[in-house]
Amino acid sequence: MSAVISPAPVSVRPLRTAAVVAGRFVLRFGLLAVLCWVWQRATEAAANPYFPTPLQILDRMRTLWFDGPASHLWTSAPLWTDVAPSLVRMLIGWLGGSLLGAAIGVSAGAFPTVRRMVDPAAQFLRALPTPAILPVFLIVFGANDVMRVLVIAFGCTWPVLLNAMQATGAIDPVARDTARTLRLGPRRRLVQVDLCYATPAILAGMRVGLALALVLMVLSEWVVATSGLGFFLVDSQRHFEFAGMWAAMVALGVLGYVFNTVFTALERRALRWHRHSRARHD
Amino acid sequence: TTDTTAAPGSGSGSGPATGGAAVVVDAPATTSSSAVYLGARNGEFAKAGVTVQAHNHTSSDSPLVGLLGNAYPIVWDNAADYLLAVQKKLAVTVVGLSDLGRPGQLEVLAKADSPIRSVRDLPGHSVAIPGTTSSCALTIPAQLRAAGLDPKSVKLVPVALPDEGSALQRGIVDTVCAPEPFLSTIRKTVSTRSVSDQFTGPLTDTLVGVYVTTTSYAQQHPDVIASFRKALAAENAALNADPDALRKAVPTFTRVDPSLAAGMKLPGFATNVTDTAPLQKLAELMQQAGMLTSTALPADVMAADR
C-alpha cells in the first residue's frame, strides 16, 4: 500500500548529503537564531524591567516548570497542575469548535436554505467581543471547565465554519452531480462527499483556530480563575513579575509551535490525495 | 441612565487650562481620586501653580503601565500595586498619598440565606475579590488572622467588579468583597447580608491610593511635584472637611447615580500627603499576606521636591 502512493517527488531525489542536511537546518533555524540574538542584545541594551532578556525568560521557565526531580522527567508540579489542564481544555474546545464549525459550514454550503438561515446569526455571533461576552458564559455555565471549553470552542468555530462553507459551496459541480446520481442519502453525501471535498479548507481553518484556541484559553482564564497558564500570565503581570509573564508568552508560542507541527504532520497524511490530485504531474 | 448613553470619557477631565501645558493625571473616576477631579475643576491646582487635567483610567491594567509608557506623567494607583512595583525595582515614586479606608467603604457580602454570617464562617468558602492586589486581598487575610483563623482556608477568587453581583447570585462564589458604589448596586439586585466591614478596627485608615510618578519625571520636574503636593494636601483637607459637598459632587465626575451618592460612605483623605507611615503600615500588611518579601521601603519612596 505504501509502495503505491509513497510521496512522488521525494523518493526520486538523490541521497541527501550532510551538506544538504546542514543547509536545511540553517534554513529552518537560522532566522530564529538571528532573531533571538537580536532580542537578547536589544533587551540587554534597553534594560527595561518590562522587557527581560530571553536568557532570563528561559531561566524563569526552567525554575517554573522544569525544576522537578529526574524521576518526573525534571518537570515540576505546576506544569501538571496548571499548564496541563489548560491545554486539555484548549484541545477539547478547539476540537469541539472545529467539529461544530465543520458541521454547520458543510451543511450550510451544501444546502442554501440552511446557509441563508444560519449565516446572519453566525456573522452576528462572530463579531461579539469575546471579553465582553465572557460574563454571559460565566452566568450561564458557571465558573468551571465546561464554561472555559465552550468559550474556546465558540471562538474556534468561525474560521472553520467560514472556510467549510466556502469550500462546500464551491464543490466541483460534476462531483456534486455524481454524488446525486449515486443516490447517496443526504447524510452520506454530506459526510463522504461534501465534507471530504471541504477537508483541505477545513483543516486550513483549524490551523487558524489552533492559535486562536491558545489565545482564548488565556482569555477564558482571566475570569474567575485561580490557576491555569492564562491566570498565571495576568497574575504575573499584576505582580510585576515580568519574567514570568514573558515565560508564559514564550510557553504559548512553543506550545503553538508544537501543536502546529503535529497538526501539519497529520494534515499531510490526511491530504495526500489532495496534493497529488491537484498538483498532478509536477 | 441618561448619563450612560453619553459619550464616556467626555465627562472625565475638566481642568481650566490656565496657561502652560496641563499635567494629565490618569485616575479612575471614583471617590478615591476626588482630589484630582475636583481640584482641577475648582482651581486648587492652578492656585498652587500647576495646571492639572484628570483623565479617567478605565483599563483593568495597572495605571503604572501608562505611566511607564509616558502616556501620563502622574497617575493614581492602588497603593499595594505601587509597593509591588517598587519591590520589583520599577522606577516609580510617590507624589502624594491619596485616600484611606474608612468603615462601610469596603465590605464582604453573602447572600441573605447563606450560613455565612461573619468572618468566622468564612473558612472553607470562597470570596470574590476585584483583583489579586486589591485592598480585599489584604484586608481579608488580616481579618482572618485577627480572628485566629488560617488565611489560607479562604479561597480568594479574582472576579471583575461588574461581574461580582452575578457571580454571587449564581452561586459561583460564596461571598463577594466589593467597594462602593458596587456594594450598593449588589445590595439593590441581590438580597445580601454584610459579613464583614473591611476598614474597621486596626484596619481603619489603611492606605488605599497614592499618586505616583516616575523617578525621572520627579527629578526633572521638582516644581511640579511641589505644587501638586501643595494643592493635593489642601484639596484633601477640604474634602475631609465637607463630606456632604463631596457627596453632591460625586455624580458630576463619576458614573454613580445621585441617589446612590447621597448615602455613600466616603474614604478619608490624607492630609499629610508625604507621610511614609501609612505606606509602612501597608507594607507590613502586604508582607503578612505574602505579597511582599520585605517591609523595608526604599529611601526615595517619596519623590524629592525642590
Place this chain on the structure above:
Amino acid sequence: MSLDVLPRRAAARRGHRPALSTFVLGLSGLVLLAAAEEVVSRSGLVSTQYLPPASVILARLGELLTNAPFLADLGATAGSAVLGLVIAVPVGLVVGLVLGLVPAAHTATRIVVDLLRPVPAVAIVPLLVLVTGTGRASVVITIVSATVWPVLLNTIHGVRDVDGVALQTARLYGARLPRRLAEIVLPSAAPVIAAGVRVSIGLALVIAVAAELLIGTDSGVGAYLLAATQGGSHTDYAFAAVCAAGLLGLVVNWAARALERRFLPWSEGEPR
C-alpha cells in the same frame, strides 16, 4: 454586450433564491437566537439585571443606535478595525503569497511564524501601552497582530491549492511569474483568501473592542462598555453595545460578501 452573462447569472440566482426569503430566513435565525437568550435570561438563573432579556437589550439597542455619542464610539471602533484590516490584509496577502510560492521562504520563517502566532494579541497590550501609549495606535497594532494570521494562512493554503493543470497550462504558454500570479494564482486562490479575510473582519471587531477594554481608551465601544459598567448597573446598555458590535459585524460581512460576489463570481462554484 447583451450577452454579458454575469449580471444575468446573478439575476438568475436571485430569481432562484428570492431576496425576500433570504431576508426572512436570515431574520428567523437571528430571532431564534434572541428567543433563546430571552428564555435563558428569564429562567431565573440570575437577576435580569445581570443578564437582561433580549427584548430589553433590543429596546436599548434602538436607543443607542439613535444616540450620536454612541454612534461616534461605534464609528471609532469600526475605524480602528478598518485601519487594522487595511494594514493586516495586504501584509497577510503579500507574505502569504511569498510563503506559499517559495518553499524555502516558508521553511525559513515557519518556526518564527508558528511561535509568534499563538501569542495572544490581548496579552501584549500592556507591552504595547508601554511602547506606543494608550491611544488608537495600540488598538490598531493589536488588531493587526491578530488579524494578519487568518489572511496569511488562507493565502498560503489558497496559493498551494491552485490546480496543477491550470498552473502548468499557464507555464506552458510562457506566462512569467508576475502574470501567473496575477492571472492564475490570485484569481484561483481569491475565494479562499476572501474566506480568510472574512474571518479577519470578524476578528478585527472582536479584538478592537477587547483592546479598547484593556487599554482603557477614550472612545470606542470598549470605552463605552467600561463606562457603562464602571459606576454600577447599566448592564442592559452594555449588552446593547455588545450587540451593536455584532450588528456591525453583520453589516460589514454582508458588504464583504457583496463585494466578493461582484468581483469573484466564481467563488461560490459554477452554477448548477
Place this chain on the structure above:
Amino acid sequence: MRVTDLGHSYPGLPQPVLHDVSFTAADGEVLTIVGPSGTGKSTLLRCLAGLLRPGHGEVCVLGKPVDGVPDGLSMVFQDYSRSLFPWMRVGRNVEFPLRAAGVPAAERRERTAESLAAVGLGDARRKYPWQLSGGMQQRVAIARALACRPRILLMDEPFASVDAQTRADLEDLTLSVRDRFGMTILVVTHDIDESVYLSDRVIVLSRPPATVAEQVTVDLPAPRDQITTRSDPRFVHLRADVAAHIRGDAAS
C-alpha cells in the same frame, strides 16, 4: 422511460438549448444519441437523470415523473475525471454507491472486482484516480456505473478516451450487461459506427435548439459481433443513413 416535449434554456442564452424533445425507450432497449457538439446532449441526459429541472416538458422514468434522481439510475459523466472522488481509491470509488445502497460487504467486494475486471482494470483497485491515465479513469467511471446494476444506465461519451480495441471490448460489454440485467441504456456518442453497432435505435438531435431530427431504428440481428455485424451490408447502410441525417441537418 418516456420523454415528452422536453425543453430547456440556460439563462443568458438567446435561444433554448432543448426544444420539444420527445422519445421513449422500452425496457431493455439500447438507445444512442448523436448530434453536433454543443447541441444539448449532455443537457438532455442531465434532465433525464433528474439533475436538472427542465424548463418545460416532462420525463417519466419507470412510469413515474422524474423529480430528483430516480431510483435504479446510473450515469457516466462526460467529465469523468471530475466525477471520481480523488480521496478514495479506485476500489472504493466503485464500491461507494453499493455501500450507500446497503449491499453487504462480501457482495460489494465481488461486484467491484467483477466490474473492474470487466473494464480491464482488475489490478487498479488499490490506486487513486489521479494515478490513472485519462482512459483508465473513464473506465473506472464506467465500472462504477455498472457495479450498481442500474435499471437505467445513461452514458455521456463513455468511450471517448480509450483506444479502439478497448472501445470495442467496452461496446460488447455494454451489450452483454444489457442482456444479462435487462438494463435500459442510453449512450451519447460521436462515433456513428458505434451508435449503430450499439443500439436498437439511434436518436439524432438537430443543431440547437435541439429537437429529435430523426429516430433510426437499427434492425441488426441480436448477438452482435464486432466483425460480422460491422461488415453486414445493413450496418453500412444504416451508418450512412445516420450520417446523412446528421449531415443533412447540418447542411440545412
Place this chain on the structure above:
Amino acid sequence: MRVTDLGHSYPGLPQPVLHDVSFTAADGEVLTIVGPSGTGKSTLLRCLAGLLRPGHGEVCVLGKPVDGVPDGLSMVFQDYSRSLFPWMRVGRNVEFPLRAAGVPAAERRERTAESLAAVGLGDARRKYPWQLSGGMQQRVAIARALACRPRILLMDEPFASVDAQTRADLEDLTLSVRDRFGMTILVVTHDIDESVYLSDRVIVLSRPPATVAEQVTVDLPAPRDQITTRSDPRFVHLRADVAAHIRGDAAS
C-alpha cells in the same frame, strides 16, 4: 525535435511507464502517436513539453535539450476542462498566451477572433468555460493553442469530444495551420483513421513499459481531403497496417 532513450517511472509502479522511447520529428512534420489506453502517451507528451522531468533519456527541442517548458511550444491537455481558467471568459482564455507573449492588443483581438472562428466558436467569446459543452471546451483549448502560433504543437486526444463533422473540420484545420505556419505537430489519438489521415508518420507505442513498437510512414499525397484521401486504397492499407501493429502488439 529529437527524443532519445526516454524512460520514466512513477513511484509506486512496479515497472516503468516509458522505456527507451526514441524518435525524431522534422520541422513541419505531423506525427500521431497511438497506443493502448494507459500506456504512457500523456506521460510522453508531458516529458516533451518539459512539464515532467523524465527519469531517463533526453528530449531536444529546436536543438536544445528540454529543461522547463521550451519556447514556442503549445499543448492541448487531455484534461481540457481543468486547463481552461474558469475565472476568465473564453476570449480571455484564448488571449492569455498572447498577453503573456506581449502581442499588441489589436493583433491579440484579431488572432483570438480568428482562431475561435476556426474551431467554430466565433460567438462564444464572451462566455465562461463552464457555460460551454464538453466538446466546445475542448475546442476552446485547441483555439488557445493555435492562437499563439507555436512552432511545436502537442495535442493529447484533442478531438475526443466532438462530433464526426466537427472532428473532420478540425483535422483539416490542423493540417492547414501546419501548412500555413510550418508547425511541427504531435497528436495523440485513439482513432486509427485519424492517425493516418493527419500524419506524416504514425508512432505506435506498445503496451507498458511503452516503447516505440513501430513507426508507420504515411506517404499519402499532400493536400489531403476527407473524401478522396480516405477512399485512397493506400489509406485503407495504412489503416489496416497501423491497426495490426496495435493489435499485434496487444496480442503478444
